[in-house]
Amino acid sequence: MNLKDRTDRGIETVTSVYAIYHRRNLLYITVRGRDDYALKWPEYKEEWNFPAEESAIEHCKDLVKGIRNVRTEMDVPPSRKAKLYITSEDAGLRTVFEENKEVYVNLASTSEIIVQADKNGISEDAVSVVIPGAVLYLPLEDLVDFEKEKERLHKEKDKLTKELARSKGMLSNEKFLNNAKPEKVQEEKDKLAKYEQMMAQVEARLAQMK
Numbered sequence: 001m002n003l004k005d006r007t008d009r010g011i012e013t014v015t016s017v018y019a020i021y022h023r024r025n026l027l028y029i030t031v032r033g034r035d036d037y038a039l040k041w042p043e044y045k046e047e048w049n050f051p052a053e054e055s056a057i058e059h060c061k062d063l064v065k066g067i068r069n070v071r072t073e074m075d076v077p078p079s080r081k082a083k084l085y086i087t088s089e090d091a092g093l094r095t096v097f098e099e100n101k102e103v104y105v106n107l108a109s110t111s112e113i114i115v116q117a118d119k120n121g122i123s124e125d126a127v128s129v130v131i132p133g134a135v136l137y138l139p140l141e142d143l144v145d146f147e148k149e150k151e152r153l154h155k156e157k158d159k160l161t162k163e164l165a166r167s168k169g170m171l172s173n174e175k176f177l178n179n180a181k182p183e184k185v186q187e188e189k190d191k192l193a194k195y196e197q198m199m200a201q202v203e204a205r206l207a208q209m210k
Contacts, residue, residue, distance in 0.1 A: 055096070059097070059134075062132055063086070063134075066129040066131050067108040067136065074143055074144070076143050082139065082142035083110065083112045083142050084137075084138060085115075085138075086113065086116070086136055087115075087117065087119055087136075089117060094117065097115045123139055126139050127143060149205075156198075156202050157203070160198055160202065163195045164196065164199065167191050168192065
């Protein structure tokens with residue numbers, strides 16, 4: 001009985017396959033308790049090549065990845081939907097996006113998708129995401145509840161203010177600098193630099209929301 005017959009009858013299972021390897025233009029499959037089964041290595045056929053569809057999938061992957069990354073960075077909950085503007089000067093690419101809008105709706109958590117050539121009608125504070133051949137825009141008000149976000153940022157600022165004061169206090173303490181191990185001092189310096197960077201980001205976000 002050949003491998004195809006075994007597969008069709010369900011005698012062998014995926015867990016029984018030990019290895020699949022290529023040698024001399026043949027595909028060998030090692031099956032538990034059986035000899036190797038050799039199959040002819042698949043040959044390329046032009047009719048199986050779909051470059052346009054492949055390109056569309058790659059653009060879809062770029063779009064979804066870009067949107068998900070920015071939503072994660074901004075801590076936007078999956079349940080919060082946002083309008084998505086897709087801009088591209090390439091008319092052919094706009095057609096690809098237009099034809100696949102239904103695919104993006106759920107994958108990118110969007111409430112509405114608008115495909116256009118430029119940024120006309122898009123607010124200045126919209127969050128942008130650059131992908132190959134296009135720029136995506138998400139209205140900030142769709143991503144963030146401004147009052148809740150301001151409250152969260154102010155709490156974060158208060159927390160960072162305390163951490164900055166503690167870290168600066170330690171690094172200005174001669175006793176700590178003289179007695180602590182060098183790596184401990186460097187660790188505190190790294191913390192201070194991180195807190196200062198985080199504070200700058202928080203203050204910048206608060207300034208944008210005024």
